[in-house]
Amino acid sequence: MPQYWLMKSEPDEVSIDDLARAQGKRLPWFGVRNYQARNYMRDQMRIGDGVLFYHSSCAEPGVAGIASVCSAAYADATQFDRKSKYFDPKSTPEAPRWMNVDVKLVKKTRLLPLTEMRDRPDLSSMWVLRKGNRLSITPVTADEWRAVTRLLEA
DNA sequence: GCCAACGTTGGC
DNA sequence: GCCAACGTTGGC
Numbered sequence: 001m002p003q004y005w006l007m008k009s010e011p012d013e014v015s016i017d018d019l020a021r022a023q024g025k026r027l028p029w030f031g032v033r034n035y036q037a038r039n040y041m042r043d044q045m046r047i048g049d050g051v052l053f054y055h056s057s058c059a060e061p062g063v064a065g066i067a068s069v070c071s072a073a074y075a076d077a078t079q080f081d082r083k084s085k086y087f088d089p090k091s092t093p094e095a096p097r098w099m100n101v102d103v104k105l106v107k108k109t110r111l112l113p114l115t116e117m118r119d120r121p122d123l124s125s126m127w128v129l130r131k132g133n134r135l136s137i138t139p140v141t142a143d144e145w146r147a148v149t150r151l152l153e154a
Numbered sequence: 155g156c157c158a159a160c161g162t163t164g165g166c
Numbered sequence: 167g168c169c170a171a172c173g174t175t176g177g178c
Contacts, residue, residue: 008176034161057176114177132159134175156178163172 003049004140005040006063006128007103008056016053016064016108025105026070030078031086032100037137042073042099050145051103054128055111056136062113063148071102109152122147 007029009015019027032038051067075096078086091097117123127138140148 010176036161061177134160136175158177159175161172161174163170165170166168 003044003046004052004142004145005045005049005069006052006054006126006138006140007067008054008128008136010057011055011064012058015055016105019053019065019067019103019105020108022105026102028071028076028102029100030076032076032136033086033088033098034136037135038099040137040139041101044139045069045073045101047071050106050140052140052145052148053103060111060113062111062115062117063109063152064111065108066106066149066152067103068106069101070104073099073101076100112148112151116151117148120147120151 009029013031014027019025029041032041047069049069051069052063053065053067055061055064075093076086076098078084079088079091079096079098080093081087086098088097114129117126118129123129123144126140126144127133127135
């Protein structure tokens with residue numbers, strides 16, 4: 001049974017179009033610096049899991065496409081790059097603190113705006129809609145996945 | 155730019 | 167281990 005996830009990205013940094021342009025239409029989901037989100041990638045994600053690619057911190061936040069997990073978790077290279085804003089001086093290659101999976105584009109969709117998601121009773125259970133939610137990776141139930149993908153095709 | 159929410163840090 | 171201060175997220 002595949003699992004489903006919603007993953008937030010700031011489109012100024014990595015957008016759905018960036019993923020579409022990437023070689024093999026796949027990219028590492030680098031830059032996660034929150035333990036709960038890291039643990040989801042490290043411990044629970046499996047190749048083939050479904051991903052709702054969500055644009056955050058932008059003019060029109062919402063789901064911008066569908067992707068899938070296409071690697072196991074491995075050390076996030078940016079934590080060792082002194083020039084990266086994700087550099088972590090406390091992490092070492094021997095004991096890397098931060099991990100990422102790779103994700104692959106399934107398809108770019110219409111933008112499903114956050115405001116529309118909030119209007120849908122069938123999406124009201126989604127973690128990303130909870131008040132005060134800041135977690136950048138959240139699990140999505142099979143029911144929520146079906147409801148969202150149906151809306152994306154509408 | 156504002157600010158609510160919440161995770162992390164560090165002194166004790 | 168507590169918890170105040172601080173920093174970050176992210177919608178608006």
